[in-house]
Amino acid sequence: MTLRAHYDVVIAGGGVMGSAIAYFLGANPDFDGSVLVVERDPSYADCATTRSWGGIRQQFSTPENVRMSLFAVEFIRSAAEALAVEGEAPDLTFREQGYLFLASTAGQAVLEGNVALQHSLGAEVLLLDPDALASRFPWLNTAGIAAGAFGARNEGWIDPSALLHAFRRKARALGATYVHDEVTGIDTVRGRVAGVRLGAGGTLGCGALVNAAGPQAGALAALAGLDLPVRPRKRTTFVFDCREPLPPLPLTIDPSGVAVRPEGGQYIAIVSPPGDRDPDSADLEPDHGLFEEIVWPALAERVPAFGAIKVTGAWAGHYDYNTFDQNAVLGPHPVLGNVLFCNGFSGHGIQQSPAAGRALAELIVYGRYVTLDLSTLSFERIPAGLAIREVNVV
């Protein structure tokens, strides 16, 4: 492929974020610039997107995160039309089976506060006491549970690969160029990025550089001498069969942090490792020890039918983990102003990709947020020490 010498926008990383940004730029009638997406692995075998659970929920604890996910549902419902190419509509397979957050007495006040915030922003979430939980979810052991929050509408999960490929396909149809290469260097001149160097050789000029490198975002930022606290952190998903047939489960989060949901005819479960066992990770070898130590005891306690299960597989993926406050970092760097971040989603990037993609496109085209003000997620909060605390990180 012959590339131009200069692109108005170069996006480093063509996962769900890079492709969402490329789509929202192409779909914006006020944008007529050139867009190049540099993706080092177009098979997407190891990226965060394809190893994700694809969960969509409004049950967050900050207004920005609730609003971003409300837009995600709106976008997913319109995606068949918005992302169709030559009459072929993508199928994101939205399974609207809900999220069920469970709290012990210790977590009850936080859960109730979160639900009040979610209601104030228009999210439909039910607050259930143990009796209501037991009658709605007879497979659940409510011992030790003080309350649950269930999103019966607008919550569930999609196929994350389908969303990535739908964004990518539509972005290309709207004029974006994708190249199979790696950004290996970033050239700066007088406080601006002038261009990027590619692994295959050569340098491309750019008007703006977007960091959409997912778990590698910190490494990419370092090429420009920038310190972005986003690191690859391993999360292992366990796949299992359950002998006893159960009704359709929501994505259920136990107070221990263990999460479980159906996947086809099987189930998948996950837990974030304890902080002292969560180093930056370069490999994708599943951490099998977590299953016996943490996951299975919690599953068997919470869902008695899961006392007899058979593990059939496991896979690991990297969270694009923001070690500062586990929230997205969006928008320009305060000094190197034509570097824009779209990073650090820490386990909720699939559902935030439509809002983040739209937001980055607005910053590029208009220099400001137009639809949803996400300025609290700016890079500036990091050197200023202004952490945004999201308590519902799964």
Ligand SMILES: Cc1cc2nc3c(=O)[nH]c(=O)nc-3n(C[C@H](O)[C@H](O)[C@H](O)COP(=O)(O)OP(=O)(O)OC[C@H]3O[C@@H](n4cnc5c(N)ncnc54)[C@H](O)[C@@H]3O)c2cc1C
């Ligand atoms: C196990 C797991 C479960 C998850 N569950 C959920 C969930 O239920 N709901 C949810 O919303 N989110 C979830 N997430 C998080 C979500 O998957 C991520 O936040 C999201 O996929 C990040 O998208 P991305 O495009 O930024 O990163 P990626 O998908 O990793 O894409 C980044 C791309 O950049 C490329 N790249 C990196 N460096 C370079 C370079 N120098 N040059 C060129 N290309 C480069 C990579 O090859 C990669 O393809 C989960 C993640 C994991 C791992």
